[in-house]
Amino acid sequence: MTWPYKTSRHQSRTRRSVVRYAKIQAILTWTAAQLCSDWTWMAVAFRQHDARLRAVAFLLWAHMVSGFRQARAEEHLRIRMQKFQSRKTRLVLRAGRVAEAQIQCKRRELQSQAFLRWRYCFQESSKAPSDGAEMAALSQTHRAYRQKVYRLVKRGCRTELANWLQAWRLSVRFSKMMDECSLQQQEMLLQVERSNMWILQLQEERREVEVSRGRLRFHNEWCRRDHLGADASCQSECGRPHRQMRRDTSLHHHRYHHAHHAAVNSVGEAALSQVDNMQDPRPADKFGGPQDNDRLDEVGLGNGTQPKVEGKRAWSQWACALMCASRATDGCCSYKDDSGSCEFLPGSPTRTAETGWTQAQCIPGFGTAKCTPWSAGRCAGAEPEPASPGLPVWELIWEDHFDSETCVPDTAGVLRPSPEFWSAEIGYKRGKELQWYQPKNAECKDGALIITAKRERQAWEKPQGPQCQVVNWDSSEQPLDNISCAVCAPPYFQYYNPCDLVRNDDSGGPACDCSESAEFTSASLMTRGKKEFSYGLFELRAKIDTRPGAWSSWWAVGDFDYVPWPKNGEIDIMDAFQRMVKASVIHAGESGLPSSAIQHADARMIDREWEKYYHTWQLEWDEDFIEIRIDGEVILKLDLSVADSKRTSWPNPFTEGKKFFMILNLAVGGHSGGDASLTQFPSQLHVDYIRVYQKKGTTVS
Structure with missing residues (x-):
């Protein structure tokens, strides 16, 4: 490495001073630049003849040495801090061990005191056992435990002593518990054996009583028909009212009657002896009500015009009072004893003293009515009504079970809904729904109709x-x-x-x-022009899916010539979407436009668990009302007078026997379906069957 600067001897002092300081600065700068790349410059600088260069190199060397010493001092301080922290940690742990040792010492002291008390009690109790239980406690195993304890005491092993004492006590306690459990088990086995014997005895006695009762019924029938004839002759022959004998469910009264004709065998006699003390605890009804078997002969359902049958009343005074009370309205109830006629007049009619009639006033309350005791006379006024309105009698007129008997295979062999009943819609139809309806999305499988809504493409495609x-x-x-x-x-x-x-x-x-x-495809079926109905009972059993975007519907629409919606009326029997089931009836408002349509609706919230199973929807449609039920629970009941022309300015579409056709579909999205992007398709609607009934009348007509 060569030095880049040289000094001239012929320069003046001032100039030499300036140059000297400049050279020193240049040397420092150059030295700093070379410091990281080459350390051999220091040896070269010491060999130079220039004393100033050697001085600068010495100063730099001293600075480096001081830096090294400072770094070593810092490292030494860090090491000392680490040693101090470790020593502090050891002191803390040592203090914890000391505290724990103190606790152990205290515990051992308490154990030793407890052992001294126990040894005194043990020595006192082992001197002379007082009874057999104490003798059993001093068995060979327990004596071995005691010897072990004494050895541990002599050695001073307090911890092992405590463990052996606990083991000994557990051994004694366990042996006592085992003895008690064995005794309890033996007692339970004895009780089970006794219970089995009692059950067998009761079953045998029950069979004997049933046999005797069967003989009694057979004998009563034989007495009345073949041997004694009418009830009066049977009374004279048997010496007691035959009516009372038939009423009594026990066999006590039959024994005297049976003695005139045949002897009872030993089995029947044993059963009769067990029920001799049975009594009929119920007194006569205050309305003249029958008791027990009399009700089977006298209580009937019908209207007041039902004639007398074989000398017996059509129904009793007691049954007449019940039927009048079921009206739950204020009125008067009349009953004729000889013919069994029962009449009801609402309101507060007058009363006449007509022979052979009794009457009672009925007062409503809490959804039923209470009738006063019977008194002589008959309710007079308007034309009387039958006391009981009766129950509707339904006749099945059409059904579709979606099985191989009603569904028809297509060219590919897939069962499709019968074209005799159903027509498939094709295309986008209503409500800005996202699905394209096509027939192939509806098929019959496993005895059910399955309508499938599929995603054909993504929205961004x-x-x-x-x-x-x-x-x-x-x-x-x-x-x-x-x-x-x-x-x-x-x-x-x-x-x-x-x-x-x-x-x-x-x-x-x-x-x-x-x-x-189309982004989605689905199916929609309707019975227009093929199966149209008016009044009746409509029933569907289905399993639905109400995830966002899925909209299952079963509804009926009026099919009138040139009458548009909503003037033709609409009945939504099943509307299921977004975790909700809805029922509604829609008709026209005063303007008759779709924007002014009037909807009467009710709904229920459901959950995912409810959707896993089949449920039944019913529509009962009469001249006066529409009632929609789900699993027997009434969801909506509407008086059809709400759609009369006096209120809407348009003819009532639900009266006068107007025909409606049904639509069964599974929509996607639309006004009520929800956001279909939140659901993983496909979605399915399963329909087990559809049935339609017509009312033939009631049980009193």
Whole structure:
């Protein structure tokens, strides 16, 4: 390494001083630059003849040495701090061990005191056992434990002594518990054996009583029909009222009656002796109500015009009072004893003293009524009504179980819903729903109809080609191309011309086919023109899916000539979406426009667990009301007078026997379905069956 600067001897002193300081500064700068790359410069500088260069090198060397010493001092201080921290930690641990040792010493002291007390008690108790239990405690095993304890005491092993003492006590306690458990087990076995014997005895006695009762019923029938004839002759023959004998469920009264005709065998006699003390505890009803078997002969359901049957009343006074009370309204109840006629007059009618009649006033309350005791007379006023309105009698007129008997295979062998009952919708139909309806999404499988909603493409995927294409259409009727059909697809969803034009074939599909670009596909079935109904009972059993985007529906729409919605009326029996089931009835408002449609609805919240199972929806539709039920629970009940022309300015679509057709579909999205992007498709609607009943009448007509 060479030095880049040289000094001239012929320069002046001042100039030499300036140059000297400049050289020193340059040397320092150059030295700092070379410090990290080459350390041999220091040896070269000491060999130079220039004393100033040697001085600078010495100063730099001294500075480096002082830096090294400072670093070594810092490292030494750090090491000392670490040693101090470790020593402090050891002191803390030592203090903890000292405290623990003090606790152990205290514990050993307490154990030694307890041992001294125990040794004194043990020596006192082992001197002279007082009874057999103490003798058993001093068995060979216990004596071995005691000897071990004494040896430990002599050695001064207090910890081992405590362990042996605990083991000894546990041994004594365990032996006592085992003895007690064995005794309890033996007692339980004895009780089980006694219970089995009692059960067998009771079963045998029950069989004997049943045999004797069967003989009694047979003998009573024989006595009444073949041997004694009428009830009066049977009374004279047996010496007691035959009616009372039939009423008594015990066999006590039959023994006297049976003695006139036949002897009872030993088995029957044993059973009769066990029930001799049975009594009929119930007194006569204050309304003249029958007791026990009398009710089987006298209580009937019917109206007040039912004639007398074989000399017996159609029903009793007691049954008449119950039927009048079931009206739950203020009124008067009349009963005729000889014919069994039962009448009801609402309100507060007058009373006449007509012979053979009794009457009672009924006062309503809490959903029922209480009738006063019977008194002579008859309720007079308007035309009387039957006391009981009766129950409806339904007749099955149509059903579809979606099995191999009703479903029809297609060209691929897949069972499809019967075209005799159902027509499949094709295309975008209503409510800005995202699905394209097509028949192949509905199939019959495992005895059920399965409608599947599928995702055909993602929303961000662009369809190949135009959104809609013209299929089987004659342009001479109306010019139509792919561009004009684009309004039928999302996001426009136009449902009128040209989207309502039908193809020139038998498929019934729209001329603007948008199926290739559809994001979702599903199926919709309807019975229009094939199965249409008016009043009746409609029933469906289904399993639904109400995740976001899925919208299952079963609804009915009026099919009237040239009457648009909502004037034709709509009944939503099943509307299931977004964890909710809804039932509603829709009709027109005063303007008759769709925007002013009136909806009467009710809904229930459900959960995912509820959707795992099949449930039953019912619509009961009569001249006066509509009632919708789910699993027997009433969801909506509507008085049909709410849709009369006096209120809406339009004819009531639900009365006068107007015909409605059914629609069964699974939609995606739309006004109520929700956000379909939150659900992993496919989604399915399972339908077990659909049944339709018509009312034939009631049980009193």
